[in-house]
Amino acid sequence: MAGLFGFFDFTKPGPGIPKDAPPKPRLIVFFEIYTRKFWKLVTLNLIYSVACLPVLAAGIINILAIAEGLVKLSDALFIMVMGYVINLVTIGPATAGFTYVLRNFSREEHAWVWSDFKEHALKNYKQAFIISIIDLIVAIVMYVNFRFYSQMASVNEIYGALRFFVFVILIIYIIMHFYIYPLLVTFKLSVKQIFRNSFIFAMVKLPQNLGILLICAILLFVCYFYYLLGILLTPLIVFSTIGLIINFSVYPTIKKYMIDKVAKITKIDSEQ
Numbered sequence: 001m002a003g004l005f006g007f008f009d010f011t012k013p014g015p016g017i018p019k020d021a022p023p024k025p026r027l028i029v030f031f032e033i034y035t036r037k038f039w040k041l042v043t044l045n046l047i048y049s050v051a052c053l054p055v056l057a058a059g060i061i062n063i064l065a066i067a068e069g070l071v072k073l074s075d076a077l078f079i080m081v082m083g084y085v086i087n088l089v090t091i092g093p094a095t096a097g098f099t100y101v102l103r104n105f106s107r108e109e110h111a112w113v114w115s116d117f118k119e120h121a122l123k124n125y126k127q128a129f130i131i132s133i134i135d136l137i138v139a140i141v142m143y144v145n146f147r148f149y150s151q152m153a154s155v156n157e158i159y160g161a162l163r164f165f166v167f168v169i170l171i172i173y174i175i176m177h178f179y180i181y182p183l184l185v186t187f188k189l190s191v192k193q194i195f196r197n198s199f200i201f202a203m204v205k206l207p208q209n210l211g212i213l214l215i216c217a218i219l220l221f222v223c224y225f226y227y228l229l230g231i232l233l234t235p236l237i238v239f240s241t242i243g244l245i246i247n248f249s250v251y252p253t254i255k256k257y258m259i260d261k262v263a264k265i266t267k268i269d270s271e272q
Contacts, residue, residue, distance in 0.1 A: 029108075045235065048117075051094035055091060081140060084139065085136065088132055092131050094117075096185055097116070097117035100120035105244060145162075172199075176198040176201075178198075180198045201254075212246060220238075
């Protein structure tokens with residue numbers, strides 16, 4: 001007798017989901033994916049942390065040094081840039097493989113964590129490496145300008161305004177990265193096209209993108225409020241959590257303006 005007189009029998013099929021049932025709220029879908037894929041996200045985070053070990057080490061050094069009041073912001077930025085230089089060969093391709101897995105999770109599609117990470121890191125190696133070089137150049141230019149304008153701000157207010165302008169450009173460039181790697185692993189585009197489309201998406205969806213950035217910033221603040229806990233969690237789950245939030249949030253925009261448009265054009269061409 002299954003269950004107790006037929007009750008509490010969890011082997012029986014449920015009523016299922018009606019075909020005309022309304023779609024679940026996106027927030028609920030995100031948490032369903034997050035809980036269902038949690039251990040795979042931990043595995044992915046560990047793989048990515050190993051691939052980006054110099055940057056991770058630089059970040060941990062900064063957290064400890066800032067917590068103890070040993071470095072200023074400008075010095076912390078310099079340490080991160082140096083970590084990035086050491087990590088230059090692997091960080092871009094690793095981010096491509098990392099993004100491919102997260103993109104599939106966001107679309108509720110299957111992905112093999114290690115094999116898909118490795119395959120798409122190697123497949124997109126050339127373009128991802130070029131992107132990482134561009135990122136390094138931008139980081140150095142931003143660092144030099146921000147430090148110079150900060151030093152000169154006390155002399156002339158114009159330099160203070162220029163420092164703010166550099167900060168705005170940096171925010172926009174960070175937001176562009178919400179789209180750069182998802183576009184890289186989804187479409188066959190040149191690096192120039194990837195950056196152009198990422199800039200368009202960054203500006204067109206600016207309020208939404210600022211909201212995503214704010215959510216990520218709040219989560220990071222909460223995580224590193226107790227910095228030792230943050231250091232422990234970083235190689236385990238921080239990268240993949242932030243990455244899933246970003247990929248899950250931007251995928252509908254990419255689907256609406258690029259994937260669906262390409263599918264529509266392909267359908268029209270096939271009918272002619």
